[in-house]
Amino acid sequence: MPTATYAGRDVVVTEDGFFADPEQWTEEMAPELARAEGIDALTEDHWRVVKFMRREYEEKGAGPTVRVLGKTSGVPIKQLYLLFPKGPAKVAAKIAGIPKPHGCI
Amino acid sequence: MRRIVILGGGTGGTLGANRLRKALDPDDYEIVVVDRDDRHVYQPGLLFVPFGLTTIDDIVRPRSEQLHRGIAFRSSGIDHVDLETETVHLGDGTTLGYDVLVVATGAALVPEETEGLTGPGWMERVFTFYTPEGAAALRTALDHFDGGRLVVNIVDLPIKCPVAPLEFTFLADWFFRERGRRDQVELTYVTPLDGAFTTPVAARTLAGLLGEKDVELVTEFNTGAVDGEGGRLHSYDGRDLPFDLAVVIPLHGGQPWVGRSLGLGDDLNFVPTDLHTLQSKARPNVFALGDATDVPASKAGSVAHFEGEVLAGNVQRYLAGQELDGSFDGHANCFIETGFGKALLCDFNYDTEPLPGHYPDRVGLPLLKESRLNHLGKLLFPFVYWHGLLPGRDLPGVHAPMPTRGKVVEETV
Structure with a gap:
């Protein structure tokens, strides 16, 4: 698997750029990850979502979908799209260093 | 006398109840199926209604008539389940205690x-x-x-x-x-x-x-x-x-009653369920199958069918104090109607995506390829559904574990 460097540290990532090992993630890496996704500055609202994703992953072993995020994070879906225009669940998962949310079959 | 309560008289609930009734002594085990109405819809038929290829009357039969003798049918909504006291609170205000609960109330449209x-x-x-x-x-x-x-x-x-x-x-x-x-x-x-x-x-x-x-x-x-x-x-x-x-x-979500039952469902009212044993994560005496679960398999009748075999076995094992069988592999198959008298067939599970080849073996129905044979399969399926699958019979050549012998695995490019 490829590696990438964030906050001066090498991490293993999947083909589409998600962390292969979420343990390697630190908060210092988030701004750099966000810039790569076209988000220049992480606001308090961005952080709220990123931290929520991280907590959900730690509790349940998977990041939430946009719909669940809208229901449970306290941030409505419309606002989630304003924060992460390219797709809240995917982009926030990438910035939070957790695996890509599973598409259901 | 111990009681098994099955919530939902659709595909999973009906075939689960029928399989359990065959396996368990009626002198020792009472089986009760609860559903809010007595109309069992053959849901795959809904696709054909808009095109005038079938009618609603043709795809609906009484739920109660699909259940074997010795299974009680209660027509009532569900208010909630109390996991602590092992009691179902029905919509009509009455209660129903259980030794084992099977959740098979499917998905709800929202x-x-x-x-x-x-x-x-x-x-x-x-x-x-x-x-x-x-x-x-x-x-x-x-x-x-x-x-x-x-x-x-x-x-x-x-x-x-x-x-x-x-x-x-x-x-x-x-x-x-x-x-x-x-x-x-x-x-x-x-x-x-x-x-x-x-x-x-x-x-x-x-x-x-x-x-x-x-x-x-x-x-x-x-x-x-x-x-x-x-x-x-x-x-x-x-x-x-x-x-x-x-x-x-x-x-889609799970049923609202799941949301009203403390500790049973997830954020979307689906029931967190072990992928392989179909035991709920809420309580060891609560099992789930079909569209009601959160397992990452298709929400489809074929999945409920394959799950039924494993579920009925595991309820018996649980009652006997034995270790559960973790063999459910997420197997699903489906005919995909493509028009002009043709259809494709897909066969897959948790780990294997739909692949080309043949089902169930090297000789069989073509997979991921349009054919008239698959269309005929789809046309015959309602008969198999009412007379083979719901009664809980084992269908010849069609088993719970996904077959791999007829499949062609592509070289990765």
Whole structure:
């Protein structure tokens, strides 16, 4: 698997750029990850979502979908799209260093 | 006397109850099935109703008549389940204690969760074929639709029978060609996925078919609102898609009663369930199957069927104090009707995506390839459903574990 460097540290990532090992993630890496996704500055609202994703992953072993995020994070879906225009669940998962949310079959 | 309560008399609940009744001594075990009504809908039939290929009357039978002798049927809604006291609180105010509970109440449609979907234009210009009423209303709408843009839209996953919207699109192409109106109808398939389907090999085949049938494919469209009056789908990322007729597959969730039952469901009211044993994560004496669970398998009758075998065995093992069998592999198979008397067949599980080849063995029905044989299979299936699958019989050649012998694994490119 490829590696990438964030906050001066090498991490293993999947083909589409998600962390292969979420343990390697630190908060210092988030701004750099966000810039790569076209988000220049992480606001308090961005952080709220990123931290929520991280907590959900730690509790349940998977990041939430946009719909669940809208229901449970306290941030409505419309606002989630304003924060992460390219797709809240995917982009926030990438910035939070957790695996890509599973598409259901 | 110990009591097994099965909530839901659909595909999973019925075949689960029938399998358990055959296996357990009626002198020792009482089995009760609860459902809010006595109408068992053969749900795969809903797809054919809008095209006049079947009617609602043809696909509905009494639930109670599908249950073997020795199974009690209670027609009542469910208020909630109290896991602490092992009691089901029914909608009619009575209670039902259980030794083992099986949740088989399926998925619920929640169209009201999408802004505007059930507003002006709903059931006039915006329809769904996922309910008997919707499918019947759509039949009239299609008969009168003489031109313009028809969009088929999946709001978000999970949905029941993830291939049904594609089948609807293929059949719509056939329907308008047969009537000589295809050149006046623009067909557009609008999905939140990045392709025609979730898995790569099938997505390629199905996108190819959409192209051949002159259907426009719009991907990564996350529907945020539906404007039935103005004839527009709005996506969360600001795209606008005009339509003259919209066929929308609404958001799905588990049943509201699951949400009212402390500790049983997840954020969407699905029941967190062990992938392989079908025991719920809430309590060891609570099991779940079919669309009601959160397992990452298709929400489809075939899955409920394959789960039924494992579930019935595990309920018996649990009652006998034995270790559960963790053999359910997520097996699903489905005929995909493609119009003009042809169909594809898909066969897959948790780990193996739908692949080409043959089912169930090297000689058999062609997989991921259009054929008349598969269409005949689909036509015969209602008979198999009512007379083989629901009664809990083992179907010859069709087993719970996914077969691999007939499948062709592609070299990765």
